[in-house]
Amino acid sequence: MKLSLPLFPKLFLLTLTILLGACSTPAPEVSDSVDAGNSDSISQAALSQNLQLLISQVSQSQDIPLAFIESGFSDTKTIPSIRKLVLPPSGTFKKNWAVYRQRFVEPIRLKAGKVFWDQNEAYLSQIEQDSGVPAEVIVAIIGIETIYGRQTGNFRVKDVLSTLAFNYPDTPNKTVREQLFKDEVKSLILLCWTQAGGKLPANQSTLGVSPALFNNCVNQNSSYAGAIGLPQFMPSSIRAYAVDGDSDGQIDLRQSPRDAIASVANFLKKQGWHPGMPIYFAIPESAFAQASLLADGEPQLKYSVQTFINQGILTPEQGDLQAGGVSPQSKALIVDLPYIDKDGTDKVRYVVGLNNFLTIVQYNRSYFYAQSVAEFAEALGYKNQSVIAANLPALPSAKQSANSKKKKVPHKKATKASAN
Template structure:
């Protein structure tokens, strides 16, 4: 059915159950339809219409409702440019990346955010095992605690990348990824508006204005939403109602964002009390270089890396703490050009918790930045020493040390290097 015909028919029927006025699509930065040509626009509309038809059929959502929600959807050429890979002359620069995120403004904002949510962060840490410093670091790096959540309508972003992704070698895979996210967005918004999906027993009628507002909410240029920048599939799978108001709001509720980040990390294998990463010993750089293959997979045991001189027994209580000698790890390589333009690399050993952060954002730069941001907030990057072991060696446990520091953590002087 044609978008506009079905819209007119469905609008009359839906008007009676929509109590809220439709919100402006994007007040901060209006988006203008700048499609390349009429053929591109026609192809975009047809592909989107086909997807809506599939979703309507498989999820039992009225097609006119979907068509009305996407009536003004458009491609955004600037998004296509933003997802292009860097040029062949571009050099990754870990030092520049780190400086962008581990800097005074974010650290100050992080301590303020911690201070404002200290009780809830402590509660979530106790329940999930994910340190408050890690949660605060992730939200700070993602959006500076809600200051930078994106200025694109999420439905335009996902539609553009699903049906008009730039010509790159991985175009088919990327388009499929964003088609899947577009479907997840529709299901998320339909449920949020009170719609009924086959797996639900809700008897509420759909709120058309709420459905439209959800589709039109702001996102990043990749379709990530809210303080923690969750994609629609992650919102549906891992977001939780932290403040207990009966709904999940990652844009306005810090408690929902905090609880959702912790739940994501827990569900992706965060190991409570375990370290994240350790720098490779200076005299073993060449050995580490041989093992660095860029694959985020736990391959080598801690014992093997100690024997190769890449780690030492003293790092992070590897022998007296909770990290077993057979625990798995991998080599993390962080390249950067020196002042002369020559290629240099900083190497780390990533443990399981480093890999968990990589699941949040598939970037070694990102994961190590989270680790170092957390350390700047007071995170102790070492294993928690078991009680029976601490009694033998007669020294306080890392848990005790952390408990003492947690009470004053918002007032700590942050490390900046």
């Protein structure tokens, strides 16, 4: 899950979304010899000194034997190319929704998504029923992140996190960035300690703790931002949201599709996913001018759906649950998707983002990313509308609702659609 404002998926705004990885935009080819383009020197000695201090802090705070942690980090090295990969785009860069969508909502990923669904159909249906998160959305996220495990990164996670914790390139928020990655190094140590069989606090005991499992964990591959596995979770996110979906006693986001599926669903559920509700509403081009007045780029649900209906941005049906819409009192925002037309003209497409759109934004702080997930899911058969219309023949009036208990709306069963 990810990190960006302006809304471009990577490490330009590190907030809650640092919890999740950074592979949904492929990294450019950069050799390890490339310098980050600034005067900072990358000192292996300085890294070792700073890392030693951080390891000592974790050892003291959690009472983990210092020598045990040191054994797993003794060969940690800086990766110069990582520093270039996390830099924001140049000042001449223009966001282009058309190019972004073409990269991620495309035949190879969609066909791979259908195969992934076929292989995990029963479990996806179970997780959808348990969490309320549609199977299509889960499949879309994993497909966009890593093409179902094909692109999970090839950097050792301890090297990535240590490099960015102590040698982040010169940016306006360098200090903030480094602190966030220091926290991720700490999370990695604690994650690997517990996965190796350790308890917290450790009470200076290594009884039952496997050094081999600890070393395997800190040496596993990650993206260039330190994200791990099929769904690209950061270490702190694994600790907070990852789930043992296959019930084998271990959480393995690299090799276990069930763990990945359950973890994505758990994250979205905990971020406030509304079961049975749509993700976004399309806006007619005739309403783009009005929508542009309310588009501020801030990922906040500032307006009611009724406000957009009153201004002609949405139709009355989109504020009607029985018609597949949402409650007119539901909160929403205007999502701007800038692109460059075929003739080179700068243009913007607008949609209305709903609560579930913003929930996806928590996975990757990018409007482009969230809209791609929604449209990928639609290509897999997701019906972007309220399921109340499909499950209830009629809803009571507001007056009746006030005098009766609200019915629980069953969530729809996952069904596949051709990705061709």
